[in-house]
Amino acid sequence: MNTPKGTIYIVEDNDSFRKSMVRLLQMYGYKTVAFEAASDFLLQTTLERPGCILLDVRLPDMDGLELQKILKQQRFELPVVFMSGHGDIPMSVEAMKEGAVDFLPKPFDPEDLRDAMIQALVRSRYEMEEEQERAEINVLIDSLTPREKEVMRWVITGMLNKQIAYELGTSEKTIKVHRSRVMQKTKVSSVPELVRLASKVNIEPMGGS
Template sequence: MVYIVEDDASFRKSMERLIRKAGYEVEAFGTANEFLTSADIRYPGCLLLDVQLPDTDGLTLQQTLNEKCSILSIVFMTGQGSIPMGIKAIKSGAVDFLVKPFKSDELLTAVREALERSTNGAAEALEKDSVNALLKTLTPRENEVLRYVIAGKLNKQTAFELGTCEKTIKVHRSRIMKKTKVSSLADLVRLAQKVDIQPVD
C-alpha cells in the first residue's frame, strides 16, 4: 500500500494516478489527521509525505508514527526543503527526501525502495516477536545464565560467578537450549543478538 499525504489537491491527484498506473494500491489524504484517522499503520507500506501540511508538519507526523512503532517507510516531499531538514528526516528513518519538482522515475524508485524496506522491517519485527516469545519462557535465573553462555563463559566460570555449582549451570544451560529451540551455541548467540541481549563483561 502507498499512502500520500499532500495538501495540494492537483499535485496529490497527479501522484495518485502515476502510482496507481505503476501497479500499486493508493490512498491519498490532504491532512495528517485524515491519514492517522483512516490509514492502518500496523502493516508494511510507503508513505509519501509533504513536509508542510495544514494541521502539522511532516517531521512531527514522522515522530508520531515512530512513537506508534509504525513500520511504514516514509519518503518526504517538499518545495522548500533544506539540507538540515533532510538530514533530520533521514536520521529519523526516512527513505528519501525529494525536492519538488521531481521526476516521475525518481518518485517511483523511492516508492519501490520504501516498500522493500518496509516489508523487510515487517519480517524482522515478526522474527523479533517470535524470539521474545521463546525468551519469555525462561526463568529469571535462566535469563541470567543465558548472558554468561553467550559470552562464551565455561560452566565452571559461570557457576563460580553466580555462586552455585557447575552441575546446576549445566541443567540451566540445557533448559535454555531446549526452550529457545536451538541446537548450538552459535545459534543461541545469533538468537540473542536479534533482540539485543548483551553478554556479561
C-alpha cells in the same frame, strides 16, 4: 523492474498533485490511500504493512517533519519518502536523520518516485520480518525459567560451565543441565547462535551494560 506489494499513503494538500500521484502510483500497480492533511492521516488507527508514506513537507495543519516525529512517537514507523517544492538542504538533512528513505524535490521524475517507493516498501517488508522474528524469539525466551534466563546471560559471555557454576555458587553439573535446557528451548545448537538470538531482543550478557 519488479514492483513490491504494499500500500502507499499519500499526504498532500494540493488536490491536483495528490490526484496525479494516486494515478501514477496506481499505474505502477500500488494500492494507494490519499489524505489532504496530516490530521486526517492521524485519524488512521491501523496502517497496512508493508507500506510507506509519501509525505509533503508543507501541509496546512503541520509540517511533514512534525508528522514524521509524531508517528515515531506513536510507533507507526512506516518508511517515509518526503516531497517538497520548497525543500532545502537543512530540511532534507533533518528528514534523513529522522529516518526518511528519500527526499524528492518537486517536480521530480516519475522514475525517481518509483525507485523511492520500491526502496521504502523493501524496507517495510524487512522491518516486518525483523519484528516477526523478534516476536518469535520472545516466545522462546518466555518459555525459560528465571534461573535458565540467568544462566543464558552467563552463557552468552562465553564462560565455561565451571566458571558459571563458580559465579552462581552451584555445581558444574547443575549449570550443564540448565545450559542444555536453554539450548533446547531456544532451538539453537551453539553458543554463537544463542548470542545472535539474544542480541535480536536486546538481552545483554551478564555484566553487560
